[in-house]
Amino acid sequence: MFYNLSRIGDDMDWGMKNRISKIIKKDGHTVMLAVDHGYFMGPTTGLENLGKTIVPLLPYADTLMPTRGGLRNYIPADIDIPIVLRVSGGTSIIGKELLHEGITVSMEEAIRLNVSGVAFSIMVGADFERDTLLGLTNVVDEAERYGIPVLAVTAVGKEMKKDSKYLALASRMAAELGARIVKTYYCEDFEKVVDTCPVPVVIAGGKKTDEKTALTTAYNAIQAGAAGVDMGRNIFQSSNPVAMIKAVRAIVHKKATPDEAYEVFEKAGKSER
Numbered sequence: 714m715f716y717n718l719s720r721i722g723d724d725m726d727w728g729m730k731n732r733i734s735k736i737i738k739k740d741g742h743t744v745m746l747a748v749d750h751g752y753f754m755g756p757t758t759g760l761e762n763l764g765k766t767i768v769p770l771l772p773y774a775d776t777l778m779p780t781r782g783g784l785r786n787y788i789p790a791d792i793d794i795p796i797v798l799r800v801s802g803g804t805s806i807i808g809k810e811l812l813h814e815g816i817t818v819s820m821e822e823a824i825r826l827n828v829s830g831v832a833f834s835i836m837v838g839a840d841f842e843r844d845t846l847l848g849l850t851n852v853v854d855e856a857e858r859y860g861i862p863v864l865a866v867t868a869v870g871k872e873m874k875k876d877s878k879y880l881a882l883a884s885r886m887a888a889e890l891g892a893r894i895v896k897t898y899y900c901e902d903f904e905k906v907v908d909t910c911p912v913p914v915v916i917a918g919g920k921k922t923d924e925k926t927a928l929t930t931a932y933n934a935i936q937a938g939a940a941g942v943d944m945g946r947n948i949f950q951s952s953n954p955v956a957m958i959k960a961v962r963a964i965v966h967k968k969a970t971p972d973e974a975y976e977v978f979e980k981a982g983k984s985e986r
Contacts, residue, residue: 728860741858747945918944
């Protein structure tokens with residue numbers, strides 16, 4: 714399915730449109746590589762040395778989503794890739810209120826880092842829901858002032874299923890509050906999430922699964938109208954990360970089926986041995 718970029722609205726100036734065009738390519742799709750896990754998970758498996766793992770993947774990613782520390786310490790400045798910078802945080806994986814996040818990076822800092830977008834997490838259905846939603850609006854206000862798109866990373870409370878009802882709720886709320894792109898989980902009836910969200914939707918890769926399952930999820934999301942994927946662990950924790958990102962690209966940009974993409978994964982893996 715082709716994602717019509719005109720759907721993102723005519724209310725943007727040139728700078729906003731230009732930055733979004735760097736994130737979402739001319740075919741209406743994007744392969745985003747999420748490597749921001751360290752801000753709450755520390756040295757995640759596969760990212761112990763972020764640069765060693767990620768730099769070889771950059772030629773195949775449309776967009777990179779790091780933290781500012783990850784960007785400065787591991788990513789060469791001469792690599793030409795748009796950056797969607799993580800600007801929320803404040804809790805850890807061992808804390809009691811995971812994703813009770815606030816603003817961790819100023820917009821001035823984001824501009825210094827020459828980003829194409831910023832990412833902020835919201836939590837819908839938790840006691841601290843209001844804090845994260847108001848945090849998002851603060852980031853949107855600042856980002857819009859400088860023509861920088863905000864990607865809202867949606868999460869729902871533990872008591873809420875990750876189904877189309879609640880993911881559509883969180884996605885629509887994020888868009889209504891000003892997000893230019895929404896990241897959410899794939900679910901059954903994902904068409905409902907996409908059709909009721911007025912801005913492009915990308916899916917989160919989620920926890921590590923086997924390669925065929927991850928590719929099938931990406932395929933189903935694209936078929937349901939997703940603009941792309943923002944995948945992390947299912948790429949950098951793969952048995953062959955470069956082969957895996959090539960396979961994901963085949964689905965997102967070349968309309969490959971899961972079987973065809975898995976063949977890309979296997980062939981790319983063999984060619985690198």
